[in-house]
Amino acid sequence: xxxxxxxxxxxxxxxxxxxxxxxxxxxxxxxxxxxxxxxxxxxxxxxxxxxxxxxxxxxxxxxxxxxxxxxxxxxxxxxxxxxxxxxxxxxxxxxxxxxxxxxxxxxxxxxxxxxxxxxxxxxxxxxxxxxxxxxxxxxxxxxxxxxxxxxxxxxxxxxxxxxxxxxxxxxxxxxxxxxxxxxxxxxxxxxxxxxxxxxxxxxxxxxxxxxxxxxxxxxxxxxxxxxxxxxxxxxxxxxxxxxxxxxxxxxxxxxxxxxxxxxxxxxxxxxxxxxxxxxxxxxxxxxxxxxxxxxxxxxxxxxxxxxxxxxxxxxxxxxxxxxxxxxxxxx
Amino acid sequence: xxxxxxxxxxxxxxxxxxxxxxxxxxxxxxxxxxxxxxxxxxxxxxxxxxxxxxxxxxxxxxxxxxxxxxxxxxxxxxxxxxxxxxxxxxxxxxxxxxxxxxxxxxxxxxxxxxxxxxxxxxxxxxxxxxxxxxxxxxxxxxxxxxxxxxxxxxxxxxxxxxxxxxxxxxxxxxxxxxxxxxxxxxxxxxxxxxxxxxxxxxxxxxxxxxxxxxxxxxxxxxxxxxxxxxxxxxxxxxxxxxxxxxxxxxxxxxxxxxxxxxxxxxxxxxxxxxxxxxxxxxxxxxxxxxxxxxxxxxxxxxxxxxxxxxxxxxxxxxxxxxxxxxxxxxx
Numbered sequence: 001x002x003x004x005x006x007x008x009x010x011x012x013x014x015x016x017x018x019x020x021x022x023x024x025x026x027x028x029x030x031x032x033x034x035x036x037x038x039x040x041x042x043x044x045x046x047x048x049x050x051x052x053x054x055x056x057x058x059x060x061x062x063x064x065x066x067x068x069x070x071x072x073x074x075x076x077x078x079x080x081x082x083x084x085x086x087x088x089x090x091x092x093x094x095x096x097x098x099x100x101x102x103x104x105x106x107x108x109x110x111x112x113x114x115x116x117x118x119x120x121x122x123x124x125x126x127x128x129x130x131x132x133x134x135x136x137x138x139x140x141x142x143x144x145x146x147x148x149x150x151x152x153x154x155x156x157x158x159x160x161x162x163x164x165x166x167x168x169x170x171x172x173x174x175x176x177x178x179x180x181x182x183x184x185x186x187x188x189x190x191x192x193x194x195x196x197x198x199x200x201x202x203x204x205x206x207x208x209x210x211x212x213x214x215x216x217x218x219x220x221x222x223x224x225x226x227x228x229x230x231x232x233x234x235x236x237x238x239x240x241x242x243x244x245x246x247x248x249x250x251x252x253x254x255x256x257x258x259x260x261x262x263x264x265x266x267x268x269x270x271x272x273x274x275x276x277x278x279x280x281x282x283x284x285x286x287x288x289x290x291x292x293x294x295x296x297x298x299x300x301x302x303x304x305x306x307x308x309x310x311x312x313x314x315x316x317x318x319x320x321x322x323x324x325x326x327x328x329x330x331x
Numbered sequence: 332x333x334x335x336x337x338x339x340x341x342x343x344x345x346x347x348x349x350x351x352x353x354x355x356x357x358x359x360x361x362x363x364x365x366x367x368x369x370x371x372x373x374x375x376x377x378x379x380x381x382x383x384x385x386x387x388x389x390x391x392x393x394x395x396x397x398x399x400x401x402x403x404x405x406x407x408x409x410x411x412x413x414x415x416x417x418x419x420x421x422x423x424x425x426x427x428x429x430x431x432x433x434x435x436x437x438x439x440x441x442x443x444x445x446x447x448x449x450x451x452x453x454x455x456x457x458x459x460x461x462x463x464x465x466x467x468x469x470x471x472x473x474x475x476x477x478x479x480x481x482x483x484x485x486x487x488x489x490x491x492x493x494x495x496x497x498x499x500x501x502x503x504x505x506x507x508x509x510x511x512x513x514x515x516x517x518x519x520x521x522x523x524x525x526x527x528x529x530x531x532x533x534x535x536x537x538x539x540x541x542x543x544x545x546x547x548x549x550x551x552x553x554x555x556x557x558x559x560x561x562x563x564x565x566x567x568x569x570x571x572x573x574x575x576x577x578x579x580x581x582x583x584x585x586x587x588x589x590x591x592x593x594x595x596x597x598x599x600x601x602x603x604x605x606x607x608x609x610x611x612x613x614x615x616x617x618x619x620x621x622x623x624x625x626x627x628x629x630x631x632x633x634x635x636x637x638x639x640x641x642x643x644x645x646x647x648x649x650x651x652x653x654x655x656x657x658x659x660x661x662x
Contacts, residue, residue: 036485087448091441110422110488113444117418118481120451124474128467135467136459143455150449154367157441 059189062315072129079123086116145184152177179211202309209303219244235276241269390520393646403460410454417447476515483508510542533640540634550575566607
């Protein structure tokens with residue numbers, strides 16, 4: 001891709017993101033009761049990349065439709081995403097998200113539970129607005145995404161209490177928790193726009209693979225990021241004793257002292273902040289940072305490769321640019 | 332209605348309820364992960380009248396369809412209902428439901444949040460199975476029911492913190508929190524079966540009106556029930572300081588000492604158990620128990636009256652029997 005094209009893609013992404021942002025700001029304005037919808041409006045105002053709605057819009061465009069045919073569906077996936085965030089934040093007892101108080105901290109847990117529930121109902125409302133004729137199939141796709149997100153979140157919580165998680169189990173968990181939603185976004189966009197079976201499959205494969213790459217990158221950034229740029233404590237996953245790609249891979253490869261040190265993390269359900277550097281060295285010694293990078297590349301290449309089935313070069317390239325941008329991110 | 336017919340209606344209700352029960356017991360058997368679906372299976376096993384799925388089935392039958400065309404939709408509304416129960420129980424910090432531990436008490440709050448979320452996703456999955464051709468309209472109806480339930484629950488919580496709630500506000504709250512779901516069940520059943528506009532409206536009116544009657548009856552039973560038969564503490568709503576039909580009506584009518592006594596309930600956010608009898612006497616003195624009975628009759632009559640638009644006497648009568656059974660219940 002030449003720099004001129006990249007500039008064009010960025011411009012297109014940002015202009016559509018701005019439109020999505022404006023539409024988001026209007027969702028809750030006229031809804032009652034305010035005790036339900038003001039917290040939701042607060043949550044949705046928190047910004048972010050708006051990657052999921054953009055995947056819907058760009059997928060619709062890639063199979064020949066206008067953006068305008070898919071804005072409601074784009075809002076639907078963002079609402080669904082925020083539903084998962086608000087309930088996940090309660091479950092993780094998280095205080096902040098994107099530098100702002102989480103909903104259950106700003107209000108209370110009850111408000112956050114019911115706000116999450118209603119976000120989901122409004123997601124369906126918006127999705128239905130864009131469905132004409134093929135509602136059943138599109139709703140099934142959207143709903144399958146939701147089911148998998150719930151299953152993935154449940155597996156994630158289950159893994160916290162288990163001594164052993166295999167890499168395959170981990171990959172299945174992130175496929176459900178993170179990748180299923182990206183896959184669904186691409187699928188819904190392509191289906192709304194009347195894409196062919198092979199176009200829909202190409203975009204689903206793209207979404208799923210960038211989703212998996214994105215999550216492994218998240219795991220990698222947790223230990224390799226620059227703390228000032230990252231905006232979070234480096235090594236947070238180790239401190240919390242999370243069974244990430246790095247940890248599981250390291251545990252599989254380690255022997256003797258390294259194995260014992262890693263088992264300590266499981267037994268003690270985490271480490272102290274001052275131990276992070278020690279464990280980073282174990283990861284480096286075992287080569288799992290490289291393993292993660294290779295895996296991220298593998299899934300990104302699979303995503304990019306699946307795009308070949310799309311008809312137009314410019315659509316292929318913007319999806320490529322997104323895939324590479326996601327793995328080049330520093331936070 | 333003659334006693335022979337009533338016996339027939341009971342038999343039909345119970346035979347269909349048994350089929351629904353069997354289908355419910357199979358929903359979660361083959362689903363993974365078990366950490367997500369076992370809690371849901373536990374919740375759904377707790378029995379109950381299964382009124383909502385029966386409303387779907389009987390509405391479908393009333394406009395000429397076979398029960399078999401609507402079983403998945405019937406399961407969908409029961410799943411949706413249980414989703415609301417599990418999240419409501421967290422919000423109300425309830426320990427027990429139907430004599431068994433609530434989900435967040437048997438497991439934990441995180442498990443109950445995610446189980447509730449996934450119940451909703453599976454509700455949509457089942458509903459979609461029965462939608463053919465008219466998916467968009469049916470999903471809109473189902474989803475509107477969900478939105479109103481969320482709004483109603485939110486209003487209910489909001490009312491707890493307010494000093495004053497008018498009777499109209501209260502009626503709008505229970506219309507959303509309780510009646511919207513019964514209305515939706517009847518509407519979905521009738522729509523699935525291809526009912527005419529006037530049949531759909533007749534059944535929606537029936538569902539909404541029995542829903543409102545049901546909730547006022549709930550408020551009335553709280554103070555008039557026999558504690559042994561009721562299975563709950565009589566006067567629980569007063570103890571918790573809930574703004575029920577009785578309380579709001581009494582507050583509107585009361586003067587001087589009675590008004591002061593009622594205002595104490597608001598200020599202290601409830602009363603002691605030993606004060607229940609005193610407040611029951613205030614209610615009796617002000618005639619609000621009679622007001623409630625009159626209101627229940629009014630909504631029940633409106634429900635029964637709307638049935639006239641249905642073509643067959645036997646369908647009208649079974650709905651009548653349900654309406655009258657609901658207001659004759661003792662718990």
